[in-house]
Amino acid sequence: MLQPLGILEAALYVSDIERADAFYSNVLRLSRIRKKVEREVAYRLGETVLLLFRPDATAAQTDLPAHSAEGTGHLALSMCHHEIDAWRAHLQSCGVRIEHEKQWKRGGYSIYFRDPDGNCVELATANVWPDLPVNMASNHFELSAALAATKTAPQRPQRTQSFFFVRFVFFVVKKFSRA
Numbered sequence: 009m010l011q012p013l014g015i016l017e018a019a020l021y022v023s024d025i026e027r028a029d030a031f032y033s034n035v036l037r038l039s040r041i042r043k044k045v046e047r048e049v050a051y052r053l054g055e056t057v058l059l060l061f062r063p064d065a066t067a068a069q070t071d072l073p074a075h076s077a078e079g080t081g082h083l084a085l086s087m088c089h090h091e092i093d094a095w096r097a098h099l100q101s102c103g104v105r106i107e108h109e110k111q112w113k114r115g116g117y118s119i120y121f122r123d124p125d126g127n128c129v130e131l132a133t134a135n136v137w138p139d140l141p142v143n144m145a146s147n148h149f150e151l152s153a154a155l156a157a158t159k160t161a162p163q164r165p166q167r168t169q170s171f172f173f174v175r176f177v178f179f180v181v182k183k184f185s186r187a
């Protein structure tokens with residue numbers, strides 16, 4: 009059956025590329041792959057690209073179909089369950105106000121906050137959605153690795169039995185899927 013493979017790009021709209029880039033590069037530690045101050049900034053997240061567009065620039069473009077949006081958007085980024093406390097501490101140390109935290113019935117956890125343009129950003133563990141592939145747990149952004157580069161990493165929490173179980177299941181699935 010013909011079906012898209014996944015999401016290649018996701019976009020949010022921002023009023024100031026420099027301000028948005030400072031937030032997404034410095035606070036969220038995303039890896040920037042392109043920046044055009046007059047139009048956009050792009051970041052690589054695993055196999056996906058996050059685009060931050062200026063809506064006035066993309067609404068007026070003529071070389072591609074015009075697009076734009078009004079109001080705030082929403083973006084959910086995955087995180088490891090064992091890094092919830094580290095992310096919370098990091099966001100607070102960067103002066104980011106946490107708007108809401110949610111423990112989901114399936115065991116997942118989300119932290120909600122706003123970017124400088126008011127877009128709702130969520131850091132969520134993979135198990136907030138049912139039936140995601142096991143390897144989704146490995147497609148995360150490890151805060152501790154990024155912070156270690158700046159030598160400001162908070163103390164890493166103890167790994168729980170569920171963490172080791174997820175790693176074991178991932179290892180088994182990965183090993184046998186190659187066979």
